[in-house]
Amino acid sequence: MSKDEMIALKLVELHKTYVLGDSEVHALSGINLEIKSGEFVVIMGPSGSGKSTLLNVIAGLEPPTRGNVFIFGEDIHSLGDEKASIIRRHELGFVFQFYNLHSTLTAMENVELPMLLAGVKRDQREKRALELLQLVQMDHRAHHYPHEMSGGEQQRIAIARALANDPKILLGDEPTGDLDTVNGRKIKDLLVYLNVVHDKTIVIVTHDPEIFEPFMRILRMEDGRIVEDNKPTESSPSQEEITLDFTDNRKT
Template identity: 50%
Template sequence: MIFGSPLIVNNTLKVTKSFYYRRSPRDLGVSLSLEFPAIKFENVWKIYRMGAVEVPALRGLNIEIKRGEHVAVMGPSGSGKSTFLHLAGALDKPTRGRVLIEGKDPSKLSDKELSMLRNRYIGFVFQTFNLIPRLTALENVMLPLVLRGIDGAERIKRAREALEQVGLGHRINHRPTEMSGGEQQRVAIARAIVTNPRIILADEPTGNLDSASAAEVVDLLTKLNRDLGITLVVVTHNPETASPAQRIVKIRDGVIYEEN
């Protein structure tokens, strides 16, 4: 199924037909169902051990995030919000309970299937940009495609288009040290969307940015969600970063105490 691709023109996200498309689950080898919510937590506990002491990060969490929804998860440091994101992205497993990603339980997948799930269905954006300093913007964005075995010419084409989506088509040959913090985060977003994910998980995506750059990143993520229907989950402590979300979920001590 073909979708439009967003391009920033005069600070406005436009939609073209050249880039963004979705393959069916069968094409990608992991059977995900479009009938289920994007993410669902069922009585999820995550307990860490510190010596003989058990420290619960999440305590019986229940939440359902619909496909195409924009959800912000807020909470103070140590509230469990980053643990929630790691579980939602299949980067960790719950101690008890069940996490479902579009109906699929990551704990039941083989290592190969799990890697495929993360690489092809989920895009990650972190507070630290995690760009490789010696690589250009284009080369950084191509990395997920290298892991997928996409050939060189196709990798370059898709990475260029992803950078154009985030308004950095003119910076493809620049290295991270030659870009501002806001530009580096936009490169990270381009890397997250280059595989055409169904879900974007963003962990404090504006935490290292000044207020102007933060507003640009929030606007970009929001428009990707709105214009392309990508499920967007943003973990943040910043009310301004959370404000565009359709739903704000507040976590404290590993439990949801407010939702609006």
């Protein structure tokens, strides 16, 4: 099987029910989905349709009520907690709408944190953190704190942090949701770059129509179900067509 055919994520009859007193909320009502390695998947749908719940269950932030999540073929909930968290840590990176950086840590320390938790030695951690900051073109801000950076810059740090352990899959819950159009576009460009040049499988939730490109697969959720699955209408751009330029952000 070629790498392109590998299934990065597979969801089988995934349900999530929240019980609130006497009432039940069916946030996920039987999700079945396969995402191939290298796909760029955009999930949209009305507020309350279960988009964040879906990402949170995939990321292991919440357990499903029933159903299975396979990450590169591993049935994640059938493994023990320890094994499951090792797989998640190595295969998944997560970017939220609000950058969620630690305010008391510098950009560099924020990016190092997941590596610290994974037991990576200091030298290696610092080297990798710097490489990632270069990748998102924020190395000139390595020793700055989050409050000294713009929203778009903080989000680039959050993406660098999500890449710390070199995951193959990047999940994003409205990663441009809190940004203006210009900065939102730059985050989108970065995600496309990571998809095309670094071969990351990308799954993001968004309300932002600026994100859509014909090479993306667009899913629509309603009432905890996937009601539309629009396959890409064009193939991905080639690596040569992708350039990243944040230069106007580098003026200090």
